[in-house]
Amino acid sequence: MNAQIEGIGMTSRRTRMRLVQRLRESGIESDKVLEVIGQIPRHIFLDEALSHRAYEDTALPIGYSQTLSQPYIVARMTELLLAHEPTRVLELGTGSGYQTSVLSQLFKEVYSVERIRPLQERARDRLRQLNIRNVMLKHADGGMGWPDRGPFDGIIVTAAPVDVPKELLEQLADGGVLIAPVGEHDQVLVEIVRRGDNFERRELEPVKFVPLLGGVVR
Template identity: 45%
Template sequence: MTDEERREQIMRFIYTLRSRGVTDPVLLRAFEKIDRGLFVTGFFADRAYEDTPLPIACGQTISQPSVVALMTEALEVTPRDKVLEVGTGSGYQAAILSQLARRVYTVERHRTLIAEARAVFERLDLHNITAMAGDGSFGLPDQAPFDRIIVTAAAEDPPGPLLAQLRVGGIMVVPVGLQDSVQSLIKVRKLENGYDYEELRDVRFVPLLEGMAKD
């Protein structure tokens, strides 16, 4: 693909996001700057600019761009925020967040995926992302509290350890539900005396698993 063809693909990609209801100009600029084509390699590379989830290594997926946009918008990220992402995957979501937040910490149980994501972050010169291999289901207590937490795998309930690492006034976005059923994308806002829950839409994500993977 030539540079001109890639630019045309990205323009059509942004138009598709607009047509799906993504209107925030700051968010759209992030999607325009972060080339999804760099995060989709191999057999599915020619479908990188479609609004669809695609398989990546280790049996995982790169999320549908309009869902990435929805989750990012729901986080209400500000330039001063410190964000935790659980489930790095391809690294695409973290890269989008890097355009909006002060600092992004992203954790992935598959070492192969972390290595590949780090390589793309370096290529894009994204220095405000800290990517590490680890069991994200327990968060990063040493870096807590976080202003925003995003979970890109489905839990049966909003994970207690992650809620505990959320700053009062902070927001967590997490898919909730069993793997073989319809899941709900939940927005949780931490209050002084509890939590406020908002159901956003039905989604389908891989399950949130404890422990490190073998690959």
């Protein structure tokens, strides 16, 4: 765990521990994931007016019609990814940077793409504040992935495409796993594992995410 992270927001540590307990009771089993959730100060990823709600298990707005994901779904997707022990992880949808910071504590290399420039810049500032140095950020259309940095042995998508773009599947290493919400109205969390030219797909649970959109916002 990054020492800088441990030193930020210690006054809310008890509140974070209550969140961890709620996540455990909701079915999150990975001690590693729960430890990271308990250490990272989620309130710094929100505007001050919403920071008092940071440790509720709910999604919260971050502007530009985007949200800071519910802690349960952050933990659930990270737990699913961790089970496959990837080292190079691609995140599509940096958003506030909260999920990115969680990934940074569990995986060796994290590459994160965000289509909305102001969100990316704020996320970059927050990651610097936490002294996180194993994350590379890119301003681009997330649906295209980051082809010149692939292949990745883990891909996590934090907005919902109608179906998983083939460009992302092509950037998945053999044996790698992709975790994503999929669907337009009735969304489901899916896990896709690549086995050579075959992709094994498993549907897990209903979810609700903002849609994965194309293009970039300056």
